Structures are given as C-alpha cells and as structure tokens.
Amino acid sequence: MGIISKDNQQIKLYYHSENSIGKQLLGFVKSAKKEVLVIDIAKTNVPGTQWKEIADMLDLSISELIDTSHPDFVNAYSDTVKMEAHDWMKVLDKYPQALCHPIVIVGEQAHRISTPSDFIQYIDPDSAGLEKPYNK
Secondary structure (H helix, E strand, O other): OOOOOOOOOEEEEEEOOOOHHHHHHHHHHHHOOOEEEEEEOOOOOOOHHHHHHHHHHHOOOHHHHEOOOOHHHHHHOOOOOOOOHHHHHHHHHHOHHHEOOOEEEEOOEEEEOOOHHHHHHHOOHHHHOOOOOOOO
C-alpha cells in the first residue's frame, strides 16, 4: 500500500509553477469536473517516498523523472556522476525545477504530461465536454 491516496474522482497534479507546460496544464486540470489537488513542487517539498511511489506508478526509475539537461542540474553535477535512487531524490528536493514533466495521478494511474493537451486523454471524456455532440 502506498502513501499517495488514489481516488478516481480526484486529479493530483505534481508540477513546478515556473515551468510553462505546468502553468498551462494547471488550467486544463482545473477545468476538469473532478476534485483537484495541486502540488506545486516549487512551494511544497515532496518526500522521497512519494517520488519513489510516483516513479513506480510510471514504471520508471527516479532518475528518469529528472531532466539531466536542465541548466541547474548541469551546473551542479558532472555528466559522469553515478547516483543511487536516494541521490536522485535529493536532486528533486534541491532542484525541483529539474522535474522533466508535470505528473498527473488519476485513481491508480500516473501519467507524465509532455503537452497540456495530452492531459485530456486521461480524464473522463464527459468531464472535458467531449461527449456532447455538436448541434447546429
């Protein structure tokens, strides 16, 4: 059992508020007809255990959550550095802006979002107003 609650009627958004994709995605998420829990990692410290659970839900390693080409990461670490999972958690703690993509959790499913419009496929079609036929 994980520490992140999983509810099909709630959308959790993990994002960095200074990231342009994250800012745009926030608008999409707030327009969904579900309860929304927004975690701005620029303002909220996400514990390593939650990052581990998120990575597991995405079937990724924690290192794959990090943009290793982000300037802050590049300035702090050499390209030959060898790190363990707990080291990558520290990177996210110290440089949250290096998160590759915003992450959305709906129920038991977690998704990395590359573009704000990608989010639409992870919500109920009706909550986005997609089931209503076009009437002339």
